[in-house]
Amino acid sequence: MKNDTYETIIIGAGIGGMICGCYLAKKGQKILIIDQSDAVGGYCSGFVRNDYYFDTGVHYLGGVRNGLLGEILGELEILSDVSFNAFDPTDTIITNEARVNIRQNYNDTISEFLELFQDESVGIKNFFSFILMNDLHIIYMKTKRISFSQILDLHFKNSELKRIFKILVEGNLGSGLNQVPAYIGIELWREYLFDPGYYPEGGIIEFTKAIEEKIIMHGGSFLLSEKVNKIQICENSSKYVFTNKNNVFEAENLVANIDPFQLSKLMNITIPDIAKNIDFTPTPSAVALYIGLDQKANKILNDASCVWDYSNNINNNAHSHHSIRAGALIFSPSDHNSKHTNNGTIQMHCLVPSFNLEYWEHNQDEWRTFMKNKLQKYIPDLNDHIMLEVFATPQTFQKYTLNEGGAILGRKLSMQNKKRNHLFISNKIKKMYFTGSWYSYGGVSEVAISGKRTARILLEHQ
């Protein structure tokens, strides 16, 4: 039985936990990061099956050069350890009537919108000049009471145009547009305009590995393949963390990078004891199809990079049963990565509610067919080229991270939370801190920012 003492223990080696840990270790803290998985990164990692490399979830990083993610990676001296490829176009959004590309140069992106929706040119120019304003504080003050859906209504009439904005916002934040505060939707779109679309050479796993290596270089430690199954807080505020392998660790500070449902059970407290005013309703989960292709089918998505195909041209019973919009995100890791080009790979995600196992037993085939039918548009005779096929349900995602219902982006945003409602530090438990998507919101940039802020607050309290 191990029984070591640390200044800080972080539970969960997702990006939020690791960025927080990296700042702490850099400051010389003795830290331990514990994860139940045998690899770090949570949803931001990759796997190899039959020589095909896939990204588990994250397939795209924004803000790497000019945004806050880049600033963090620069401060931690990680930026130069990873070689990033930039997409152009970064994203292609396809609806029934439109096809728009997000480009590296935002003037090109705006031109595409203007060309496609000529009747809306005044609204488009006004909208983009407003969201591109230098002073974020003015944007915040002007929009803090309205939802992203309201700001779209103020500028546009065309429903197909609004749908394009909606697809990227809902796809990245997992919340309905009328529940996304306008300034959060705008922040996301600013990232799409200023600094979109990067992919690490070697796959997302290389990004995650670089953070892991930096933490170890600063003297931080990891304990993998061990699940925390109990947390005990003593009166003198020492924290004891128990794992499923009968190890117990002691720390002065505890950082939770795990979902609040699990955390409340581990600590034997209620969810309002963690945070009274935060609504932790989980975002949707996802189904994913990972496909390994033969060499002939390779590079078919080459010019399309990250495709959000929300055209409803395919009749999908699986979708219509549950009134989910027939949208899918399609990405080809092998097209953007010279390290893994031997075999072509495609991955495809659809947002879904967290249906139970029984649902997937009965409906999995229907979903596979729906997804493959959509893919046929990009890879003719797809079935003749498939060498490997892996299907993941919300249960797979939940197993991967233990996130409630396999929620892919933590908690849903809500207009009830007028303030940002980030949670970094406990009001009730001394030296207990939070980070990651459940305590801010989802996406690598956002959880990295939360990791940095949590570290800063923790260090200020020392």
Ligand SMILES: Cc1cc2nc3c(=O)[nH]c(=O)nc-3n(C[C@H](O)[C@H](O)[C@H](O)COP(=O)(O)OP(=O)(O)OC[C@H]3O[C@@H](n4cnc5c(N)ncnc54)[C@H](O)[C@@H]3O)c2cc1C
């Ligand atoms: C399919 C999919 C696609 C996505 N695409 C993108 C994208 O392209 N770009 C983007 O920016 N974001 C994307 N996201 C969102 C992004 O992955 C997440 O918002 C972000 O990675 C969450 O990081 P996190 O630090 O909150 O923790 P998580 O990744 O949720 O990790 C939590 C960690 O805690 C560990 N853990 C949980 N409980 C315990 C316990 N009891 N004991 C020990 N360890 C525990 C888990 O094993 C896990 O490693 C995607 C997500 C998914 C699922």
